[in-house]
């Protein structure tokens with residue numbers, strides 16, 4: 001099962017530029033979480049701090065009882081084996097074929113023979129829809145394909161924790177849907193802890209169990225999807241509903257005068273959009289740590305935005321969860337052992 005990541009009081013600067021500070025939250029074990037934020041708020045830098053590629057100025061990153069910023073190279077190397085990481089640019093080796101890129105972690109971290117490596121590589125290539133491109137060089141395939149090859153490489157060691165920096169950027173909408181489905185299926189099958197950085201609020205609204213927003217050199221909020229998607233906080237509401245009104249401006253945060261002219265005083269006047277149902281694993285069953293729709297709202301006494309939890313076919317998941325989640329398909333208990341006379 002997955003491992004939680006607990007971030008405590010994290011601060012990162014480059015020279016005199018503070019990227020973010022006082023960042024504290026827990027990425028829950030075995031769940032899918034997403035980190036969002038305007039461009040340049042330090043999302044990629046944050047992921048690199050989690051695996052010790054960059055060191056914070058202050059604070060802790062606890063993974064399974066160890067504090068990552070404290071680790072020496074040798075221990076970092078061992079820890080990274082437990083992570084599958086997709087970097088924003090794919091980070092493929094340009095002079096190696098796609099096949100060799102995907103096989104790389106297996107050759108580096110295991111003693112598997114080439115035929116076993118071939119089986120694993122080809123199964124991951126199939127998962128990401130890349131069969132047929134094994135022999136190509138990264139420079140010979142499209143940006144979206146490089147992303148998917150990078151994802152295949154991140155998955156070959158069956159990691160306990162998957163970090164993916166904008167896995168959906170450069171993908172067309174249909175492939176983005178397939179990719180989101182893949183994350184839901186991987187989480188169902190392996191229980192890996194998944195943290196995705198994305199700009200795509202379409203993805204954010206239907207895939208993760210939890211999400212957070214980086215803005216103004218800090219973490220504005222992190223929590224259950226129902227908390228975020230029903231929030232009236234101005235930045236959260238603006239971002240997750242893709243509105244122009246709010247504190248997030250085109251190039252940076254808006255100044256006070258602009259904000260006053262919009263007259264929103266920190267609260268959003270626009271109501272949150274309906275909360276859509278989450279993507280289910282292909283087999284229709286809930287993931288091990290997937291919460292029943294509406295559970296968070298109910299236990300916190302928050303009204304769901306009108307029209308929430310209704311899917312494209314008009315079914316209401318608040319009412320139909322048990323049936324739609326496929327629990328009725330649960331196999332019957334095994335028959336009792338035959339009675340010996």
Ligand SMILES: Nc1ncnc2c1ncn2[C@@H]1O[C@H](COP(=O)(O)OP(=O)(O)OP(=O)(O)O)[C@@H](O)[C@H]1O
Pocket residue numbers: 014019037038039040041042043044045046088
């Ligand atoms: N190695 C580095 N040295 C100095 N500054 C850096 C370094 N890496 C990132 N930065 C700066 O840190 C800030 C955050 O960068 P980062 O790439 O994390 O943003 P981001 O939120 O991932 O943006 P995007 O959504 O565009 O990918 C930027 O101002 C960037 O210039």
Ligand SMILES: [Mg+2]
Pocket residue numbers: 043044045088165
């Ligand atoms: Mg980035």
